[in-house]
Amino acid sequence: MGNFAANEGLSIFVILVWLGINAFLFVHFYMAFLIDRYYYTRVILGHALSWARAPAACLNFNCMLILLPVCRNLLSFLRGSIQCCSRTAARQLDRNLTFHKLVAYMIAFHTAIHIIAHLFNFERFMDSQLMINSSYLPYVLSQIGNNDNRSYLNPIRTNETNPTIVMFTSIAGLTGVVITLALILIITSSMEVIRRSYFEVFWYTHHLFIVFFIGLVLHGVGRIVRGQTLESVKVHHPIECHSQFETWGQNGTNCPEPLFAGNAPMTWKWVVGPMFLYVCERLVRFYRSQQKVVITKVVMHPSKTLELQMKKKGFKMEVGQYVFIQCPSISQLEWHPFTLTSAPEEDHLSVHIRIVGDWTQALYKACGGDKTVVLDAWTLPKMAVDGPFGTASEDVFRYEVVMLVGAGIGVTPFASVLKSVWYKHVQENKNVFTKKIYFYWLCPETQAFEWFADLLQSLERQMTDKNMSDFLSYNIYLTRWKDAEAAHLRVQYEAEDDPITGLKQKTRYGKPNWDNEFSAIATQHPGSKVGVFLCGPTALATALGKQCHSHTESGAEFIFNKENF
Amino acid sequence: MGKIEWAMWANEQALAAGLIYATGGIVGVAGQFRGWQFAAFGIAAGVFVCLLEYPRSKRAKGTSVERTGQYCFTACVKAFGPLTRNYYIRAFLHAALCVPGGFMLATVLGSVCLAIASLIYLSAAIHGEHWEPILPRTEPPKRVGESIKEPPQNPPPRPPPELRRKKVDNLETAAYDNPMSVTSNE
Numbered sequence: 001m002g003n004f005a006a007n008e009g010l011s012i013f014v015i016l017v018w019l020g021i022n023a024f025l026f027v028h029f030y031m032a033f034l035i036d037r038y039y040y041t042r043v044i045l046g047h048a049l050s051w052a053r054a055p056a057a058c059l060n061f062n063c064m065l066i067l068l069p070v071c072r073n074l075l076s077f078l079r080g081s082i083q084c085c086s087r088t089a090a091r092q093l094d095r096n097l098t099f100h101k102l103v104a105y106m107i108a109f110h111t112a113i114h115i116i117a118h119l120f121n122f123e124r125f126m127d128s129q130l131m132i133n134s135s136y137l138p139y140v141l142s143q144i145g146n147n148d149n150r151s152y153l154n155p156i157r158t159n160e161t162n163p164t165i166v167m168f169t170s171i172a173g174l175t176g177v178v179i180t181l182a183l184i185l186i187i188t189s190s191m192e193v194i195r196r197s198y199f200e201v202f203w204y205t206h207h208l209f210i211v212f213f214i215g216l217v218l219h220g221v222g223r224i225v226r227g228q229t230l231e232s233v234k235v236h237h238p239i240e241c242h243s244q245f246e247t248w249g250q251n252g253t254n255c256p257e258p259l260f261a262g263n264a265p266m267t268w269k270w271v272v273g274p275m276f277l278y279v280c281e282r283l284v285r286f287y288r289s290q291q292k293v294v295i296t297k298v299v300m301h302p303s304k305t306l307e308l309q310m311k312k313k314g315f316k317m318e319v320g321q322y323v324f325i326q327c328p329s330i331s332q333l334e335w336h337p338f339t340l341t342s343a344p345e346e347d348h349l350s351v352h353i354r355i356v357g358d359w360t361q362a363l364y365k366a367c368g369g370d371k372t373v374v375l376d377a378w379t380l381p382k383m384a385v386d387g388p389f390g391t392a393s394e395d396v397f398r399y400e401v402v403m404l405v406g407a408g409i410g411v412t413p414f415a416s417v418l419k420s421v422w423y424k425h426v427q428e429n430k431n432v433f434t435k436k437i438y439f440y441w442l443c444p445e446t447q448a449f450e451w452f453a454d455l456l457q458s459l460e461r462q463m464t465d466k467n468m469s470d471f472l473s474y475n476i477y478l479t480r481w482k483d484a485e486a487a488h489l490r491v492q493y494e495a496e497d498d499p500i501t502g503l504k505q506k507t508r509y510g511k512p513n514w515d516n517e518f519s520a521i522a523t524q525h526p527g528s529k530v531g532v533f534l535c536g537p538t539a540l541a542t543a544l545g546k547q548c549h550s551h552t553e554s555g556a557e558f559i560f561n562k563e564n565f
Numbered sequence: 566m567g568k569i570e571w572a573m574w575a576n577e578q579a580l581a582a583g584l585i586y587a588t589g590g591i592v593g594v595a596g597q598f599r600g601w602q603f604a605a606f607g608i609a610a611g612v613f614v615c616l617l618e619y620p621r622s623k624r625a626k627g628t629s630v631e632r633t634g635q636y637c638f639t640a641c642v643k644a645f646g647p648l649t650r651n652y653y654i655r656a657f658l659h660a661a662l663c664v665p666g667g668f669m670l671a672t673v674l675g676s677v678c679l680a681i682a683s684l685i686y687l688s689a690a691i692h693g694e695h696w697e698p699i700l701p702r703t704e705p706p707k708r709v710g711e712s713i714k715e716p717p718q719n720p721p722p723r724p725p726p727e728l729r730r731k732k733v734d735n736l737e738t739a740a741y742d743n744p745m746s747v748t749s750n751e
Contacts, residue, residue: 119670
């Protein structure tokens with residue numbers, strides 16, 4: 001369990017601090033409405049007033065937070081600056097989407113409490129207008145301010161209405177309905193089923209957040225939460241005067257009529273900062289997308305993989321980063337993320353794209369994938385690239401021993417890492433902190449090896465030349481195979497090179513036994529921190545995460561990093 | 566916007582609407598608000614919508630993800646045949662159910678959400694979608710030994726002995742000694 005603290009400690013701390021702040025705000029604002037200023041408001045509403053204001057404060061806090069984890073460029077910048085101080089803190093920023101979802105759930109939760117409390121509030125305000133009886137304090141309170149329409153307490157000013165009409169005719173009510181609807185539509189279209197199948201619906205509906213934030217800022221403009229004014233409290237003490245309500249303002253009493261006013265809107269103070277940051281983020285994304293990008297090479301690999309090599313002026317990247325690519329001739333609004341497979345030392349940037357959906361299919365056609373003639377460079381479509389954005393693979397060279405696990409197309413960030421390894425060691429001979437890399441590639445079909453096998457072969461050759469064959473240990477696992485292939489492979493067992501990849505290290509069949517692998521690595525590198533990097537499905541992530549937590553032989557520590565789109 | 570099955574989103578929206586409708590109804594009845602009868606209707610309608618929408622439909626293209634324990638609901642919904650299969654009927658049903666909710670504040674939100682779900686279902690129906698139950702796959706039982714009914718009567722054809730002598734220097738051809746080709750692409 002020792003690794004658990006190293007892997008999860010900071011996350012748990014952040015979550016606890018966030019929950020703590022929520023709890024504090026809830027209790028603080030609950031109590032803030034139990035003071036004398038709101039005595040008469042509570043006469044009508046009871047504790048429902050506090051039950052509505054407390055989640056409102058939490059909503060302000062969470063709506064402030066929710067925009068921050070999605071400012072990709074800001075996070076990349078922060079990540080770069082923090083990395084020199086603390087690797088763990090930088091890793092926290094990888095979990096931004098998880099945090100965004102947690103905050104969203106909290107917003108939904110507090111919205112529910114807020115609405116239910118306000119249902120009671122509306123009902124009680126309506127009741128106090130309908131119980132027409134001068135000996136009934138709520139009714140008397142509701143009549144205050146009938147002359148000037150400014151110093152009233154009860155926002156429902158007449159008894160010839162009903163709560164539904166009041167809701168639709170007050171600013172707070174109308175904006176409340178609009179933003180709640182926006183929130184519900186955002187949440188239902190963000191369900192995993194919809195998000196994974198129809199990303200566009202999710203993405204476009206999510207932009208209702210603009211409606212949400214505008215409505216949120218306007219929500220308090222009507223000043224519907226009312227309490228006694230400070231001047232009125234000085235001359236009319238609610239505790240002493242409330243029982244004498246039948247004689248307020250008459251000659252000879254100490255209690256003039258109380259006067260009420262609404263609270264100024266507060267939400268804008270909370271959200272204006274993050275809204276500004278988010279606007280800057282979108283502007284940065286737009287500016288970057290306008291920079292000229294030229295496609296220099298298109299390669300069509302088997303297993304429906306398209307490689308695009310591009311050049312963009314002033315583009316700088318680190319290993320394992322990803323970019324967002326847009327092709328205006330296919331769709332003006334769609335940006336899709338792809339991991340970079342080129343190394344920082346190369347003069348171009350390349351991505352390997354699997355052809356699975358509409359957009360990738362259209363890109364394939366636009367780049368001439370289905371034609372056999374060579375296309376001229378000027379016929380290739382114009383592209384826009386936003387990024388690069390950092391993910392976990394950036395940290396690879398900060399560990400002494402590294403385990404890279406890629407499943408299928410998930411091997412792409414590691415292609416970048418291995419290429420960079422080749423450049424660093426072989427060409428530039430820099431002293432690299434990383435001493436040993438264990439590479440695992442799980443693949444369902446042999447054709448997928450083709451483009452990556454070339455890279456591994458050249459690495460293998462270079463390393464043998466430099467007497468460094470121990471540096472990289474790679475294991476390729478073929479998880480599915482046809483019987484006909486199996487027969488051929490059985491015969492070739494004795495051959496020196498692997499029959500599928502042509503590499504010296506043999507392809508294995510089936511899935512790796514992670515227990516054995518982790519134990520072997522732990523015993524080989526006692527006392528060192530081993531970075532485990534995965535790009536693959538969630539099931540594999542859970543399995544590897546468990547292995548990292550449970551293997552602590554010889555004092556080796558496994559730190560788990562997962563990236564996922 | 567890509568080929569979307571609108572019914573999937575309509576289903577999520579309707580399920581959420583049902584929950585909100587029922588919750589608003591519970592608040593209205595528990596707080597004994599004016600017009601609590603509408604709230605009581607809201608609870609009934611909300612629960613009914615949840616039961617109707619809980620089982621996900623089978624997707625026309627791609628893998629369908631079931632909700633936990635939805636099989637019993639699938640069986641019930643399937644029993645109504647064309648009434649539940651057709652999305653026009655569902656759109657109309659949701660539109661009708663949401664109207665009484667508009668008369669009371671506590672159920673207004675559920676009512677509007679259900680109306681939106683009804684519109685999305687209408688869109689789904691116009692695009693020709695319909696509800697398909699997700700049934701558990703019945704795998705054909707593996708018949709062990711069905712091919713071993715009759716042993717072969719004759720020995721396999723072999724060439725004369727002099728051609729059968731193995732050549733030791735070429736290991737691959739020695740391992741598989743098939744005079745006739747057994748692979749399909751030779």
